[in-house]
Amino acid sequence: MKRQNKKNNNFRLLAEELIDFGGHKGADEIEVTIYDGREFEVQARQGQVENLIQADSKYCSVRIFKDKRTASFSTSDLSRPALHSLIEKAVKRASQTQADEFSGLPEDPKYKVEELSLKLFDPALTELKPKEKIKLAAETEKIGLADRRITNSFGARLVTNELKTFLVNSNGFSGNYLQTYSSLSLGLQAGQGNQLVEDYWFSAARHFKDLASPKEIARKAINRTVRQLHPRQLKTQKVPVIFEPMMTSWLLSFLFHCLSGQAVYQKTSFLAGRLGEKIGNKNLTIIDNGLLPGKLGSRPFDAEGVPPQKTTVIEAGYLKHFLCNTYAGRKLGLSSTGNADGNGIGPNNFYLKRGTYSPDEIISSTRKGLLLTRTIGQGLNPVTGDISRGAFGLWIQDGRIAFPVSEITIAGNLGEILNSIEMIGSDLNFYSPVCGPTIKVAEMTVAGS
Amino acid sequence: MSNSVYQYPLRLDTSLLKKVLMDALSSGGDFADLFIEYRTSLSISMEEDLIKETDENLSMGLGIRVIKKERTGYAYTNDLDEEKLIEAARLAAAIAGTGKPPQKNIRFKPVKAKSQAVRVKNLATASSLAEKIDLVRRAYQSALNYERAIKKVQVTYRESTQHVWILNSEGLSIKDCRPMVKLAVRSLAEKSGRREAGYYGGGGRVGLEFFNQSLAPEAIGEESAREACLLLEAVEPPAGQWPVILSPGHSGVLVHEAVGHLLEADFIRKKTSIFWDKLGQQVASGQITIYDDPTIPGFRGSYNIDDEGTPAEKTLLVEKGSIRDFLYDKLSARLMEKKANGHGRREDFTNWPLPRMSNTYIARGEYSPGEIIKSVKKGFYVNHLSGGQVEDSGQFTFSISLGFLIENGRLTRPVKQATLIGNNLDILQKVEMVGSDLEFGLQTATCGKESQEVPVNDGCPTMKITRMTIGGQP
Numbered sequence: 035m036k037r038q039n040k041k042n043n044n045f046r047l048l049a050e051e052l053i054d055f056g057g058h059k060g061a062d063e064i065e066v067t068i069y070d071g072r073e074f075e076v077q078a079r080q081g082q083v084e085n086l087i088q089a090d091s092k093y094c095s096v097r098i099f100k101d102k103r104t105a106s107f108s109t110s111d112l113s114r115p116a117l118h119s120l121i122e123k124a125v126k127r128a129s130q131t132q133a134d135e136f137s138g139l140p141e142d143p144k145y146k147v148e149e150l151s152l153k154l155f156d157p158a159l160t161e162l163k164p165k166e167k168i169k170l171a172a173e174t175e176k177i178g179l180a181d182r183r184i185t186n187s188f189g190a191r192l193v194t195n196e197l198k199t200f201l202v203n204s205n206g207f208s209g210n211y212l213q214t215y216s217s218l219s220l221g222l223q224a225g226q227g228n229q230l231v232e233d234y235w236f237s238a239a240r241h242f243k244d245l246a247s248p249k250e251i252a253r254k255a256i257n258r259t260v261r262q263l264h265p266r267q268l269k270t271q272k273v274p275v276i277f278e279p280m281m282t283s284w285l286l287s288f289l290f291h292c293l294s295g296q297a298v299y300q301k302t303s304f305l306a307g308r309l310g311e312k313i314g315n316k317n318l319t320i321i322d323n324g325l326l327p328g329k330l331g332s333r334p335f336d337a338e339g340v341p342p343q344k345t346t347v348i349e350a351g352y353l354k355h356f357l358c359n360t361y362a363g364r365k366l367g368l369s370s371t372g373n374a375d376g377n378g379i380g381p382n383n384f385y386l387k388r389g390t391y392s393p394d395e396i397i398s399s400t401r402k403g404l405l406l407t408r409t410i411g412q413g414l415n416p417v418t419g420d421i422s423r424g425a426f427g428l429w430i431q432d433g434r435i436a437f438p439v440s441e442i443t444i445a446g447n448l449g450e451i452l453n454s455i456e457m458i459g460s461d462l463n464f465y466s467p468v469c470g471p472t473i474k475v476a477e478m479t480v481a482g483s
Numbered sequence: 484m485s486n487s488v489y490q491y492p493l494r495l496d497t498s499l500l501k502k503v504l505m506d507a508l509s510s511g512g513d514f515a516d517l518f519i520e521y522r523t524s525l526s527i528s529m530e531e532d533l534i535k536e537t538d539e540n541l542s543m544g545l546g547i548r549v550i551k552k553e554r555t556g557y558a559y560t561n562d563l564d565e566e567k568l569i570e571a572a573r574l575a576a577a578i579a580g581t582g583k584p585p586q587k588n589i590r591f592k593p594v595k596a597k598s599q600a601v602r603v604k605n606l607a608t609a610s611s612l613a614e615k616i617d618l619v620r621r622a623y624q625s626a627l628n629y630e631r632a633i634k635k636v637q638v639t640y641r642e643s644t645q646h647v648w649i650l651n652s653e654g655l656s657i658k659d660c661r662p663m664v665k666l667a668v669r670s671l672a673e674k675s676g677r678r679e680a681g682y683y684g685g686g687g688r689v690g691l692e693f694f695n696q697s698l699a700p701e702a703i704g705e706e707s708a709r710e711a712c713l714l715l716e717a718v719e720p721p722a723g724q725w726p727v728i729l730s731p732g733h734s735g736v737l738v739h740e741a742v743g744h745l746l747e748a749d750f751i752r753k754k755t756s757i758f759w760d761k762l763g764q765q766v767a768s769g770q771i772t773i774y775d776d777p778t779i780p781g782f783r784g785s786y787n788i789d790d791e792g793t794p795a796e797k798t799l800l801v802e803k804g805s806i807r808d809f810l811y812d813k814l815s816a817r818l819m820e821k822k823a824n825g826h827g828r829r830e831d832f833t834n835w836p837l838p839r840m841s842n843t844y845i846a847r848g849e850y851s852p853g854e855i856i857k858s859v860k861k862g863f864y865v866n867h868l869s870g871g872q873v874e875d876s877g878q879f880t881f882s883i884s885l886g887f888l889i890e891n892g893r894l895t896r897p898v899k900q901a902t903l904i905g906n907n908l909d910i911l912q913k914v915e916m917v918g919s920d921l922e923f924g925l926q927t928a929t930c931g932k933e934s935q936e937v938p939v940n941d942g943c944p945t946m947k948i949t950r951m952t953i954g955g956q957p
Contacts, residue, residue: 079753087557088574089833090567091544109541110561120539130612132533164577186755223875228757228908230876270723300530301635301671302680411880412870413902413954417671417680422720422902422954424872424880440878443902443954445722481722481954 045070046210049202052096052117057204059125061098063139065203067337068112069093072196074164078171079189081179086168095376098124102133136364139205140338147334147341153327154213154334156241160196167192170248174220177252183260188221188234190248207339214240215330218248220255224263231262231440233408238465240328258407262426265440268482274403275444275478276396276430279461281406282470286386288448289320290468292416293347294379295362304419304449305353313353314452317389320348322357324372324382331383331467335372342372342382348452357381386470389458393472396457398433404480405430406444419448425480439482446478491646491658492521493543499565501589503547504652506572511582512549512556514813515575516651518790519545520832523608524643529619530636537612540643546832547571550814551579557835591656596787598795600778603690607642607664610691615640618666618691618700625704626670632715633708634678635671640664649792657792663688663783663938665927668704672711679717679899681710682869682884684927687940689781710867710885713897720886720901720953726862727903727951728855728889732922733868735941738773738845739930740871740879741907746800746808747826747838747932748815755875757908758806765804767911770848773801775810777825777841783926784841784939791827791836798824800843804911812838830935837932844942848917852945855916857892863953864889865903877907902954910948918945 049066056064070092077085094117095108105128107120175190193216200210219236235254237246277285297303305313324342326332335341338360345355356366359374373379397405405428413422422445428435459472500517507515524540544561545568556578558571607615619638626636645661667684683706685698694700729737750756758766777785777795786795791813799807811819812827815838827836856864864887873879886898923942930939 083554083578085555085557085835086578087559087835089557089559089571091559091561091833093561104536105538106536107539107541111541111543112561116541120541123539127537127539127612130616131535131537134533134535186753188753188755223755225876228877230755230757232755232874232876300637301673301678302669304678410872410874410878411902411904412872412882413880413900415680415900417678418900420900422882422900424878424902424904424954426878441904441906441952443722443880443904443952445720445902445954479722479954481952483724483952 045200046202046208049200052121053202053204055118056098056121056125059122061100061125063099063204065097065139065338067095068200070198074167075191075193076168076171077189077191078168078175079187081176083168083172084189096121096124098128099138100125100128102135102137103128103131104134104137105131136361139203140340140360140370142205143207143339143341145341147325149211149334151327152325152332152334154211154240154332156214159194159214159216159242162194162242167194170218174218174248174252177249178220178222178255181256183224184222184256185225186223188223188232190218190220193217201335201339203339209335209339211334216242216245218245218251220251222255222259224259231259233258233262238330240330244328261428262438262440265438268429268439268442268480270481272477272479274400275475275480276400276403276405277473277475278405278407279463279469279471281409282386282473283466283468284409285451286384286470287468288414288421290357290381290384292419292448293357295356295358295366295368296378297416298356299362299365303416308353309356311353312351313449314348314351315455316351317458318348318351318452318455319346319387320385321346321387322371322373322382322384326383329383329464331381333382337374337376340370340372340374345371381467383464384468385462385464386458388460388462388471391457391459393459393461396459396472396474397430397435399457400430400474401432403430404439405435409444421446421448442480442482444478444480451475491648493519495519495563497591499568500650501591503568503572504589504650505585506569507547507549507576508652509584510576510579511584512551512576512579514550514652516548516649516791517545518829518832519648520645522643522645522831524641527615527619527640529623529638534616534619542831544832546835547575548835549575549578553818554578555814555835559833589652590654591650592654593656596657596659596794598778598787600780600785600795601661601688601787603662605690606644606662607691608644614691618694622666622668622700622704625701626668626708629705629708630712632672632674632712633670634673637669640666647790649790651792655792657788659787661688661786662690664691664693666694666700666703667927668707670708670711672715674715677715679711679714681707681714683707683710684925687781687783687926688785713885714899717885717897717899720898721863721888722953724950724952726859727948728859728862728864729943729946729948730864730866731852731918731920731943731945733924734865734946735844735924735943736868736871736881738943739840739843739939739941740873740881741910742773742801743775743840743843744873745875745877745907746806746810748809748811748819749838750875751809752815752819757875757877762806764806766806766908767801767804768914769804770917771801771804771911771914772846773843774799774846775826775840775843779842782842782940783928786841789825789827790829791823793823793825793827796825810838810840812836828937830937834935837935839932839937840930840939842940842942844921844923845917845944845946847919847921847944850916850918852918852920855918855945855947856889856894858916858947859889860891862889863898864894873907879907880904904952904954910951913949914946915949916947920944
């Protein structure tokens with residue numbers, strides 16, 4: 035514990051020293067982030083440990099501003115000579131970019147989030163022995179392979195991470211926090227010859243006790259894989275499409291992109307200029323909240339030191355907020371919503387508020403339609419909201435799952451989908467930072483033969 | 484070429500590295516290697532008439548791998564102190580269990596990469612920032628001036644120089660340097676309330692002279708703007724099954740997804756690929772011959788040695804429809820008792836190598852592109868494939884960012900975003916005509932596998948597929 039404290043101080047001191055150094059070299063403003071991470075990963079396949087990764091890694095990223103001009107760098111070489119040379123070069127590079135009145139560090143944060151209240155760190159996870167981790171992965175795969183219908187395995191993988199983040203800037207902000215992450219997953223294959231199907235399932239959590247059991251993960255992976263066996267093809271038609279929670283997550287990730295302040299000021303989002311308008315039907319409420327204790331997308335401050343908040347992005351169908359970092363906020367005449375991440379703007383916990391229907395009720399309400407279970411490929415166009423993806427699913431007939439379908443595509447437009455979400459499930463689980471319950475969309479084009 | 488350009492920038496003592504390798508084998512591993520990487524990159528972005536930001540990255544570290552039969556232990560560190568390296572070696576060693584350390588000492592036999600596919604006269608890193616900013620501005624202006632409908636333009640320039648040093652327990656010690664540049668433009672067109680974006684780019688393992696000699700920044704800007712403007716006029720894709728013609732170049736994504744991935748030896752030895760038992764068998768139309776070639780000079784997917792130090796090799800994968808070979812890394816080659824053929828690649832030192840593609844293409848056929856298009860009465864022409872994905876089962880998709888309708892043997896209206904889906908065994912049989920006009924993609928592609936991204940390129944001639952499912956409006 036003592037050693038840990040000393041190390042903490044060392045990185046904070048290093049960051050402060052770099053801020054001073056940057057100031058001396060001519061930076062008006064400077065921000066230093068240091069990441070100190072530890073990673074463990076084990077994969078069990080066909081009954082043995084196939085891969086084992088262990089690593090410590092450190093990383094430093096710096097932004098500097100001079101005369102409203104910006105330059106940044108990142109490095110895994112944390113030696114003084116490397117850091118000093120990179121700062122000097124960044125100050126020089128800044129003079130070759132152009133002044134941008136919106137650039138610069140955020141204003142002083144209005145409030146401070148208590149790190150401990152967010153429950154981001156689990157000591158139990160850091161104390162878990164490699165042997166126990168290997169056992170969990172091996173057990174998960176064993177249960178998966180024990181099912182007679184399963185013919186092959188992509189392996190079970192257990193990952194644990196521990197990450198300490200330090201952020202210091204020349205406006206006087208100084209913060210750090212510790213977080214843990216773990217995930218357990220299993221990929222399976224079923225079928226024979228040229229008729230193969232595959233799928234996986236996983237659990238991810240910050241706290242070891244929140245991780246699903248090997249049995250639960252394996253059963254889900256088995257079920258998701260074998261339910262696709264002997265698929266049929268479909269005729270091209272327009273039908274209601276039910277999104278399983280994983281698919282709702284996928285749709286929401288696309289929506290997040292379209293709501294990010296960067297896409298909005300660049301006008302590469304179909305939602306640009308529509309703040310305040312009704313863009314979805316009245317049962318639709320979407321929230322970004324970085325303050326939910328223990329959740330995967332929570333943090334006491336974002337990549338610029340701005341504390342996250344609860345932002346109701348869409349309220350009963352009305353577009354209330356775009357999600358911004360400091361720069362996008364200033365560009366749009368809005369404020370940062372605490373969504374800065376290393377590459378621009380990212381989600382905290384971005385989710386669709388749960389509804390009242392059980393997934394079974396949603397399926398039984400559907401005379402004929404598609405239960406969407408997986409998509410592959412790209413096919414998302416934020417400029418228009420158009421969606422076109424390869425898809426897998428289960429065909430619904432008279433309120434029941436009838437047979438699996440494959441070699442189909444789904445097409446639609448996100449703007450239209452938001453207006454035609456007929457039913458929202460009650461099955462909201464925060465298994466990833468972007469998440470939502472089962473939803474039913476009135477109509478999409480399903481293309482087949 | 485000045486030698487100093489290619490000097491390995493990290494000083495590490497060979498006797499220490501030998502000790503690290505010996506420690507890596509101390510629990511009885513069959514094989515161990517070190518991958519030492521020092522990579523610098525620079526990016527410049529321009530939007531809203533401003534050179535907004537420049538970003539530099541320095542990534543350095545060492546990855547240690549230990550193999551015992553099918554098992555891999557891996558550790559990496561960016562702290563290159565002796566103590567840290569030894570600790571990492573012991574962590575990686577643990578995979579082997581409780582075996583005995585090696586009897587024999589390792590003796591390094593330094594070799595030089597033979598292939599010259601990746602050699603530039605002047606590294607872009609050595610050129611001035613002003614010169615690069617000028618390229619960015621030229622691309623930006625040409626896109627913006629293309630037509631009044633163009634409202635916003637974003638340009639990104641990226642360069643990187645990766646120095647690798649690979650050493651293994653068989654005594655290999657080899658260094659190489661891999662430069663890369665990329666200039667890409669996204670243009671946004673707006674007319675009567677409708678907005679569309681177009682994309683174009685280029686580069687490769689080349690120096691900045693590429694943009695003066697082979698592909699001007701102006702051409703990149705104009706092409707991206709042209710695509711955005713065409714999309715303004717584009718109609719919805721026709722959903723259902725149609726004859727499909729794939730344009731040369733971009734459509735190489737098809738061979739990458741539908742064939743290439745499933746010939747990667749890890750999927751073969753694990754028997755998850757539908758091709759695992761089909762070596763020598765006819766799986767595609769007799770018109771299809773496929774190569775993977777990392778030795779094409781200057782290409783994005785090229786390298787002199789792979790990330791395990793094996794010399795790059797042009798590999799014939801499919802000959803007239805029959806599978807001739809797989810893509811091997813050392814581990815798969817060892818387990819399958821084959822020779823590694825230079826296809827072990829990794830994203831960086833934090834990852835171990837996997838069998839990967841480099842530049843994958845379908846060899847030219849006999850038909851002229853004109854006669855291929857003429858042969859279709861009603862169908863779909865894929866002009867720009869922007870990406871794809873495949874599963875081990877052979878199910879794959881492609882995303883089309885721009886297509887055309889074919890009516891009575893002629894390309895007519897532009898068609899917007901659509902998705903093609905199919906099963907590879909089925910589609911490969913349905914390749915009816917292969918053109919004589921082999922071209923390659925944009926030199927901007929990246930392929931992802933098990934969360935590792937590596938630069939690749941694909942190519943193909945014009946091709947006709949009898950029927951394929953297209954997603955869109957009915």
